[in-house]
Amino acid sequence: MDGADLHRALVEHRVLIVDQAALEPTQLMELGRRLGPVANDHHCYSTHPDADAVVVLEWGGATKPDAAEWHADMTYRQDPPFASVLQAEVVPPAGGDTLWACMSSVYESLPAGLRSELVELEAVHDMGTFRTRAYRDGGTDAMRIALVEAGTAVHPVVAHHPITGQPYLNVSESFTRFVIGLSAPEGARLLTLLFDAVKSPEHQVRHRWTTGSLAIWDNRGTQHYALADYLPHRRVMHRVAVVSDPRATGRHGVDSAIERQQPALT
Numbered sequence: 001m002d003g004a005d006l007h008r009a010l011v012e013h014r015v016l017i018v019d020q021a022a023l024e025p026t027q028l029m030e031l032g033r034r035l036g037p038v039a040n041d042h043h044c045y046s047t048h049p050d051a052d053a054v055v056v057l058e059w060g061g062a063t064k065p066d067a068a069e070w071h072a073d074m075t076y077r078q079d080p081p082f083a084s085v086l087q088a089e090v091v092p093p094a095g096g097d098t099l100w101a102c103m104s105s106v107y108e109s110l111p112a113g114l115r116s117e118l119v120e121l122e123a124v125h126d127m128g129t130f131r132t133r134a135y136r137d138g139g140t141d142a143m144r145i146a147l148v149e150a151g152t153a154v155h156p157v158v159a160h161h162p163i164t165g166q167p168y169l170n171v172s173e174s175f176t177r178f179v180i181g182l183s184a185p186e187g188a189r190l191l192t193l194l195f196d197a198v199k200s201p202e203h204q205v206r207h208r209w210t211t212g213s214l215a216i217w218d219n220r221g222t223q224h225y226a227l228a229d230y231l232p233h234r235r236v237m238h239r240v241a242v243v244s245d246p247r248a249t250g251r252h253g254v255d256s257a258i259e260r261q262q263p264a265l266t
């Protein structure tokens with residue numbers, strides 16, 4: 001499948017699963033590159049010695065997995081990665097599934113009145129509990145540096161998919177901190193309601209990993225949650241982040257907050 005076909009399938013289905021792919025780290029990186037430029041490092045995780053674009057996610061023993069929270073990847077960046085490619089290297093004897101939620105489906109499930117209020121709102125995203133590791137390693141100075149390096153971003157609460165134009169709910173329990181213009185309690189009440197909406201199984205798909213199976217997801221309009229139910233067994237995953245989508249051009253490639261300020265663009 002060439003890059004264009006892969007991209008079409010990804011935009012249509014949002015999450016693609018390939019059984020028994022068993023790609024070497026360099027092949028995984030090449031697969032990511034069919035979709036766009038890939039990231040060469042990560043501010044928290046280590047990378048594979050054979051391919052610096054391959055992040056190694058390894059958990060087990062007393063090391064607690066950190067992705068058992070609904071999130072889209074790295075929305076604390078103003079331009080979060082567009083897609084991720086994830087392959088299972090070591091799977092535990094049971095558990096360790098990953099769930100994805102369709103955030104357009106979550107958005108459509110909200111009452112119409114609430115949806116029309118949400119489209120006016122923006123929210124602040126930061127690295128959330130990722131900062132704990134920096135604090136434990138180096139105290140408040142290290143945490144401050146980590147926060148600066150990871151960055152903070154403001155995104156519309158309702159974003160639009162840059163290819164399909166479909167609206168989707170764009171806040172996550174991991175990274176969305178508060179809503180611009182609302183008091184802390186007002187914002188917290190609203191965000192709790194939105195975070196809870198993601199948890200309905202009706203919006204979700206769940207994958208049980210086998211060694212060498214692979215998932216690709218569109219980070220725009222999906223969120224995911226990696227179950228942390230397998231300790232003390234080991235689970236090792238290889239991940240490639242595709243930083244941007246060269247095929248996303250045209251009207252829907254424009255951030256919806258900018259569109260609101262520039263109606264002439266429509």
Ligand SMILES: O=C(O)CCC(=O)C(=O)O
Pocket residue numbers: 057067073084086097098224225226227237239
């Ligand atoms: O390990 C997984 O299943 C998902 C990891 C994750 O949350 C991520 O790559 O952002």
